[in-house]
Amino acid sequence: MSVFALKIDIADNQFFTGETSPLFSQKQAQQARQFHKKIAGYQPTPLYALDELAGLFGVKKILVKDESQRFGLNAFKMLGGAYAIAQLLCEKYHINIADFSFETIKTTIREKMTFATTTDGNHGRGVAWAAKQLGQNAVVYMPKGSAQERVDAILKLGAECIVTDMNYDDTVRLTMKNAQQNGWEVVQDTAWEGYTTIPTWIMQGYATLADEAVEQMNAMDVKPTHVLLQAGVGAMAGGVLGYLVDVYGPRNLHSLIVEPELADCVYRSGVKGEIVNVGGDMATIMAGLACGEPNPLGWEVLRNCATQFISCQDAVAALGMRVLGNPLGNDHRVVSGESGAVGLGVLAAVHYHPQRDALMKKLGLDSDSVVLAISTEGDTDVKHYREVVWEGKHGIPG
Numbered sequence: 566m567s568v569f570a571l572k573i574d575i576a577d578n579q580f581f582t583g584e585t586s587p588l589f590s591q592k593q594a595q596q597a598r599q600f601h602k603k604i605a606g607y608q609p610t611p612l613y614a615l616d617e618l619a620g621l622f623g624v625k626k627i628l629v630k631d632e633s634q635r636f637g638l639n640a641f642k643m644l645g646g647a648y649a650i651a652q653l654l655c656e657k658y659h660i661n662i663a664d665f666s667f668e669t670i671k672t673t674i675r676e677k678m679t680f681a682t683t684t685d686g687n688h689g690r691g692v693a694w695a696a697k698q699l700g701q702n703a704v705v706y707m708p709k710g711s712a713q714e715r716v717d718a719i720l721k722l723g724a725e726c727i728v729t730d731m732n733y734d735d736t737v738r739l740t741m742k743n744a745q746q747n748g749w750e751v752v753q754d755t756a757w758e759g760y761t762t763i764p765t766w767i768m769q770g771y772a773t774l775a776d777e778a779v780e781q782m783n784a785m786d787v788k789p790t791h792v793l794l795q796a797g798v799g800a801m802a803g804g805v806l807g808y809l810v811d812v813y814g815p816r817n818l819h820s821l822i823v824e825p826e827l828a829d830c831v832y833r834s835g836v837k838g839e840i841v842n843v844g845g846d847m848a849t850i851m852a853g854l855a856c857g858e859p860n861p862l863g864w865e866v867l868r869n870c871a872t873q874f875i876s877c878q879d880a881v882a883a884l885g886m887r888v889l890g891n892p893l894g895n896d897h898r899v900v901s902g903e904s905g906a907v908g909l910g911v912l913a914a915v916h917y918h919p920q921r922d923a924l925m926k927k928l929g930l931d932s933d934s935v936v937l938a939i940s941t942e943g944d945t946d947v948k949h950y951r952e953v954v955w956e957g958k959h960g961i962p963g
């Protein structure tokens with residue numbers, strides 16, 4: 566067997582309290598899922614049991630939720646944006662979200678609203694898609710270096726799309742300023758003082774994927790012992806973990822929050838026990854995770870309920886992409902993009918690591934472990950996907 570060392574720093578969460586949040590509960594997730602079910606074409610995304618891979622890696626089960634199949638949008642992100650936009654419209658027109666229907670909302674809307682957001686691609690595509698579904702406008706800002714394919718996907722949905730010359734967090738501030746001047750509604754997946762309602766809805770919307778996964782695991786008669794959640798601002802990780810600990814109990818689930826080393830703001834916050842921001846260009850291949858300022862709502866959940874924080878190099882995500890794209894035996898193939906594959910990449914990097922046994926022990930992994938990973942995106946940047954999977958870009962050093 567090959568042995569190679571990829572950089573994976575693991576920090577135990579010393580600030581774990583196990584306190585759950587009523588904002589990210591089963592009840593909230595089920596309300597969000599009821600909304601998503603009303604969208605034409607709704608189907609739970611598949612949960613694949615990669616049994617041969619689990620055998621190789623020495624765990625009982627590896628379960629991968631494939632979010633590339635979410636409404637044909639190649640990523641999970643619309644779950645949050647669409648739910649937040651629906652909630653905003655319901656609030657404006659005094660409709661209970663439980664009574665929401667696309668037909669009523671379209672006939673009720675008196676004036677078009679414009680929804681503005683900042684995105685690495687996936688969230689903006691979700692917002693643009695939801696705005697179009699509801700006959701509204703969207704303006705989407707993207708940080709410098711954004712892939713043209715991701716820009717084109719947003720333009721195709723009829724949204725305005727502007728690529729700035731700033732990093733993600735500065736682009737968020739620019740979006741806020743422009744929205745204020747133009748009277749647009751900001752639908753952002755991060756929160757700050759005075760801006761918490763919309764990001765709460767977004768996080769609640771993400772819990773739909775976890776609610777589906779729990780249903781799918783129940784049908785397989787398995788309970789997860791571990792969950793791998795990748796973090797940009799930590800909204801997805803917080804929303805999903807909040808729900809999962811409500812289902813299984815915070816002490817019954819070993820959660821691993823994974824980030825790229827150049828944008829590991831949640832990892833650093835986890836080490837310090839308070840929010841730590843990371844600045845600069847955050848040049849990582851994991852574009853969806855290139856955020857330097859944790860979402861305070863997500864951070865609270867992660868501080869209270871996450872087990873460990875992981876910071877890793879880009880090659881870990883690339884390894885995850887190759888492993889998922891080239892399955893063993895009868896395992897299902899999963900086309901997973903850079904930000905989607907990093908969780909599974911951590912498992913693979915541990916398996917091939919010279920200190921494998923010590924790392925397995927540190928992560929509490931053994932032959933009884935049932936590991937849930939979320940492949941949050943497909944090949945949202947096809948050119949780069951091929952460079953990694955076909956050409957071996959970001960390969961194993963040495």
Ligand SMILES: Cc1ncc(COP(=O)(O)O)c(C=O)c1O
Pocket residue numbers: 640641642685687688754795796797798799800801802852853854856904905941942
């Ligand atoms: C594919 C993908 N995975 C994960 C994330 C992380 O989500 P969050 O920023 O809520 O942590 C993103 C964010 O854009 C993403 O695009």
